[in-house]
Amino acid sequence: MANHTNFRRMGRQVLLYLAVLIIIFWTVAPYLWLIISSFSYRIDLLQVPLRWIPARVTLDNYYELFFSRGGTNANASLFLRALGNSGVIASSTTLICLLLGVLSAYALSRLKFPGSRVYMVLMLIVQMIPPIAIIIPLYVILRRFELLDTRYGLILVYLSFILPLVVWLMRSYFGAIPSELEDAARIDGCTRLGALFRIILPLSGPGLVSVAVFAFIAAWNEYLYAFVLTTAAAKTLPVLVGEFSTKLGLEYLRIAAAGVLASLPPVILALVFQRFIIRGLTAGAVK
Amino acid sequence: MQDRVKFSSQRGLGLALTIPTLVAVFGTVLVPFVNSFWLSLHRRDIGRPHLDGFIGLGNYLKLLQDDRFLNSLEVTVVFSVTSVILELMLGVAIALVLNEKFKGRGFVRGLIILPWAMPSIVNAAMWQWIYNADHGALNALLSQLGLIDGYKVWLANPLTAKSLIILANVWKETPFTVLLVLAALQGIPDDIFDAAKVDGASAWQRFWTVTLRLLTPVIMVAGFLQLLWGFQTFELAYIITGGGPASANELLALRIYTQTFNSLRFGYGASIAYLTGLIILIPSIYYIRAAYRSVVEY
Numbered sequence: 240m241a242n243h244t245n246f247r248r249m250g251r252q253v254l255l256y257l258a259v260l261i262i263i264f265w266t267v268a269p270y271l272w273l274i275i276s277s278f279s280y281r282i283d284l285l286q287v288p289l290r291w292i293p294a295r296v297t298l299d300n301y302y303e304l305f306f307s308r309g310g311t312n313a314n315a316s317l318f319l320r321a322l323g324n325s326g327v328i329a330s331s332t333t334l335i336c337l338l339l340g341v342l343s344a345y346a347l348s349r350l351k352f353p354g355s356r357v358y359m360v361l362m363l364i365v366q367m368i369p370p371i372a373i374i375i376p377l378y379v380i381l382r383r384f385e386l387l388d389t390r391y392g393l394i395l396v397y398l399s400f401i402l403p404l405v406v407w408l409m410r411s412y413f414g415a416i417p418s419e420l421e422d423a424a425r426i427d428g429c430t431r432l433g434a435l436f437r438i439i440l441p442l443s444g445p446g447l448v449s450v451a452v453f454a455f456i457a458a459w460n461e462y463l464y465a466f467v468l469t470t471a472a473a474k475t476l477p478v479l480v481g482e483f484s485t486k487l488g489l490e491y492l493r494i495a496a497a498g499v500l501a502s503l504p505p506v507i508l509a510l511v512f513q514r515f516i517i518r519g520l521t522a523g524a525v526k
Numbered sequence: 527m528q529d530r531v532k533f534s535s536q537r538g539l540g541l542a543l544t545i546p547t548l549v550a551v552f553g554t555v556l557v558p559f560v561n562s563f564w565l566s567l568h569r570r571d572i573g574r575p576h577l578d579g580f581i582g583l584g585n586y587l588k589l590l591q592d593d594r595f596l597n598s599l600e601v602t603v604v605f606s607v608t609s610v611i612l613e614l615m616l617g618v619a620i621a622l623v624l625n626e627k628f629k630g631r632g633f634v635r636g637l638i639i640l641p642w643a644m645p646s647i648v649n650a651a652m653w654q655w656i657y658n659a660d661h662g663a664l665n666a667l668l669s670q671l672g673l674i675d676g677y678k679v680w681l682a683n684p685l686t687a688k689s690l691i692i693l694a695n696v697w698k699e700t701p702f703t704v705l706l707v708l709a710a711l712q713g714i715p716d717d718i719f720d721a722a723k724v725d726g727a728s729a730w731q732r733f734w735t736v737t738l739r740l741l742t743p744v745i746m747v748a749g750f751l752q753l754l755w756g757f758q759t760f761e762l763a764y765i766i767t768g769g770g771p772a773s774a775n776e777l778l779a780l781r782i783y784t785q786t787f788n789s790l791r792f793g794y795g796a797s798i799a800y801l802t803g804l805i806i807l808i809p810s811i812y813y814i815r816a817a818y819r820s821v822v823e824y
Contacts (some may be wrong), residue, residue, distance in 0.1 A: 258623045259634060263686035266637055269697060270644070272663050274650045274761045287677075289666035343547040352540030358548070360818055367810035371779045373801025374788055375796045399554035402547055431539060460645035462761050463779070467787060478646040484651040484765050491655050498648040501738045509643030513636045518801060520702070521709045 241521070270502075274331075277301070277495035281401075300496035300523040317479060318497065325476040325501075328390050329458040332397040336454045340405030345435050347406070348413040349421070359410070370400065374467055381468060388469045396464050401454045408453070408519055412446030413439060419511070449515035456505040477502045539608070559803070566797035572790035585797035594799060597773050598781040605692060605777060606756030611748050612696045617703025618745065622737070624704070625711045642701040650765035653694035655706075657681055657766065664690075667757070681767050685776035691762050691775055703748040710744040750813055757806055778802050 276284060278296040304318045347355055377396055378387070386392030420442070421434045429437065440447065465475040480501050483494045509516055548569045569581045578767055589595050641649070668674045681687045718740070722732045747748040760779035763769050769776035769784075778798065786795030 255623065255626055255628055259628055262620055262623060263634060263637065263699075265609075266640060266701075269652055269656060272656065273648075276655065283790060285661055288670055289663070339547045339550065342543040346540045346543035350536045350540035350543075350566055352537045352544075355540065355544075358544060360814065361548075361551070363814045363817055364807075364810075365551055365808055367754070368555055369754075369803055369806050369815065371758055371760070371782055372799045372806075373555060373558035373562055375782075375792060375799055377554070377563035378787075379561075379792075380558065397548075398550045402550055406547060410772060421674070456643060460647075462645070462647045467783070470784050477645050480645070480651055481647050481761065483653055487769070491658065491661070494651050495655060498651050502644045502648045505643040505645065506640060508637045510636060515674055516639065516799075517705050517709060520705055 253334045260444060273495050274499055275337075276447060276492055277499045278309055279492060281492055300492045301500070303467060303493055304496055304500070312418070317474075321479040322500075324390060324473055325459060328393050328397070328473075328475060329455050331390075331394050332458040333454040334449055335394065336398060336401045336405045337451055340402055340409050340450070341342075341435075341447075342410035343406045344413055345439065347373050347410050349418065349431075355377045360409075362406050363404045366400065366407070370463055374464065379466070381507050388473050390473050393465060393468060393473055393475070397458050397461065398467060404457075406456055408450050409443075409446065412450075416442050419480045430478050445515055445518070448512060449519040452508050452516060453519055456508060547807050556816065558592075562796050562803070565793055566800045568789075568793040568794035571663050572792065578793075583791075586683045586796050586801070588794070589797060594773060594776070595781065596799075598778045601671055601774065602759075602778045605688070605695070605759065605775075609692050609695045609699065609756045610752050611724055612692070613700045613703050613752055614745055614749050616696065617700050617748065618707055618738075618741065619705045620700065621707035621711060622733075622764060624708060634802065638701045638704050640701070641698045642705075644698065646698065647761050647765065649694060652759045653690070653697075653762075654766045657690055682771055684771050687767050688774055691717055691766055694762055694766065695756070699752055700750065703745075706744050707741060710741055714740050747813075750809070754806055754810070757802070763772045 245420060264448045272476065275291075278298070279293045279301050280295065280297050280299070283290070283293045283295070304315065306315055343358075346352065348357060381387045381396070384392075386395065409521050421508045424434045424438050425431070460477065461475075462477045462481065466481060469475065476497075480494065480497050483490065483497055522526055553729075555557055566585055567580060568578065569584065570578050583607060603663045620638070622632065624638070644652075657680050659665065659681070664680065665674070665677040669677065680690055714737075718736055719732060722736050727735065758779055760783065761776055763775040765781050767775050768781045779802075782799045782802065784796050785791050785798060789795075
């Protein structure tokens, strides 16, 4: 009898670990294959049957993205420019959203003023409006103000979907901080904004980090707006990866290398700050 | 008197702090959203400007008889509903496994976030490479496992192309459900399961009567949000098959894009876009109401 239960428990354990292994394989295998491909020689990947772990590795695919070789220097400068655009646009968007979002969220969580509830609802509704429904007028508006294919134009458009999320999330973080501390500081002669910067912000460090990571990943990964609203000068990395895979047809390995590089910042940020992100995801979705 | 001064200063500060965000959101979302509707009431073809003008609901009436549009609508509904069902089933299953105790649990839970963090365009390019007919990993894997005789051109067949695009979407979107469900599972006290155990419920019964019931709210939220996102999917179909074969994967977003920016029919494109926006926005009212209530209570 005791043996029987032991046996069942062991069977359960085996099944559990098997399930975990399948989950790991399912999650990692496709991405791992992209990484392996990006370090492979073309000729090795064309073999049938395919060898999953290549016998030799190369940095050629990456090298070609950064440095010109022979007649392909156009590609190299394209890649560097896209990388620069993505970095500048994602960081600027994050900073602007944090600044404006923190101020609004503070007002919404601490101050009584007319329209504050309508404001919160508005921030939610706005998040539900799909980009595809507003992209045509945005294109027309940006063209009129000569902001098509500029970093400014794209940053402005990115505020549309990142800022409401930042306000919503920051408000829930601020709401969780007891207002007694702030009251004490104000009795000591601190102004409201002084209290925000000296008391509330230092206390909401994790919240700020999580919101900043969210904003950066959202801006860095965005494709549709960048694809429609930029053509050359302000083209971002996702647009370039998309172009590679629709136009470079046969250059899979360079696409793989560009794909790995484009995915590294968000993937690393997400893995490092996973705790913050999970908290943000649940706060954003359930609340 | 003092109260009034205090209130008015709160009011002034409140408005001052919130107006910059309000202006940004008005300018980048609400104005374009209204403008989109206005545009959809016009005929506006960049190729034939002499025919431009106000046509009321003309574009919408034309949509009802436009087979390509109706096809896109059907493709999008099938794509997003199938994706959501698979994401929820898989997501709950994975979350239940990761909620058990095993060695390296923290590490595996962290790993789950990887597909979520990837840019969707890289996801699309990655699966396009895996599905490649001549050198793709899918053909290599299936033939090495002895499941197929020779390499197949998966993306040439409408049904397999649809399924594979859904698979690529499910891979990327499932982690979101896993993370939400996992967080909810951790909030369920163990006593509830113990009580059910004492009552003699089997593991299977406990899952259906206790776990699933407690998870229903979170599953609804995850499913709803993913349905929204599924409805807007663009890059997967655009990159993997360009909407093909034929129009089998021509999602609404893709149709809007080609009508507007390739055929340059801005008015007509705007009417598809606006209709898509409404289809998404109307069920959102339910979600917005629930979210708003949770804010007001707290």
